[in-house]
Amino acid sequence: MTLGKTPSQTVGPYFAIGLPWDDGPFAVAEGTAGAIRISGKVLDGAGTPIPDALVETWQPRPAGFARCPTDDEGGWFVVVSPPDPVGGQAPHVAVNLLARGLLHRVVTRIYFADLVDANAADLVLRSVPADRRDTLLAKRTEHGYRFDIRIQGPDETVFFDV
Numbered sequence: 001m002t003l004g005k006t007p008s009q010t011v012g013p014y015f016a017i018g019l020p021w022d023d024g025p026f027a028v029a030e031g032t033a034g035a036i037r038i039s040g041k042v043l044d045g046a047g048t049p050i051p052d053a054l055v056e057t058w059q060p061r062p063a064g065f066a067r068c069p070t071d072d073e074g075g076w077f078v079v080v081s082p083p084d085p086v087g088g089q090a091p092h093v094a095v096n097l098l099a100r101g102l103l104h105r106v107v108t109r110i111y112f113a114d115l116v117d118a119n120a121a122d123l124v125l126r127s128v129p130a131d132r133r134d135t136l137l138a139k140r141t142e143h144g145y146r147f148d149i150r151i152q153g154p155d156e157t158v159f160f161d162v
Contacts, residue, residue: 027064037144045152049074053099
């Protein structure tokens, strides 16, 4: 007897059915004073873009939530307010990633590479091996920040057990 797949076994077509978010990738309205755009690609272990992933971001201060499906090239973006430091942690944006082949969401953080002193003092970031910290740093570009998420391979993004 063969049993069918359940939503926890595959993300499948459920993005389009159950996960639309009215504000989409905008935690704040585009054009909001001081808002920043974070964009990147979701890549598999071979570096191939994943066209059917979902990136969710949230932050406590200022509060904001955004959800963006990846495009055909694995691209995604969110527009957020610059996060404040919270509880001795450097400014960061929390991330959920859902994608085909993942039985459960994976969780990571986006820190900002240009906040060197704040990042050096962050206990969570310091708990990550030094040679892996770069996978959590968004780099400034002319259009905001770039943050690629690699779900496997030698440059795999650090994911946290939560």
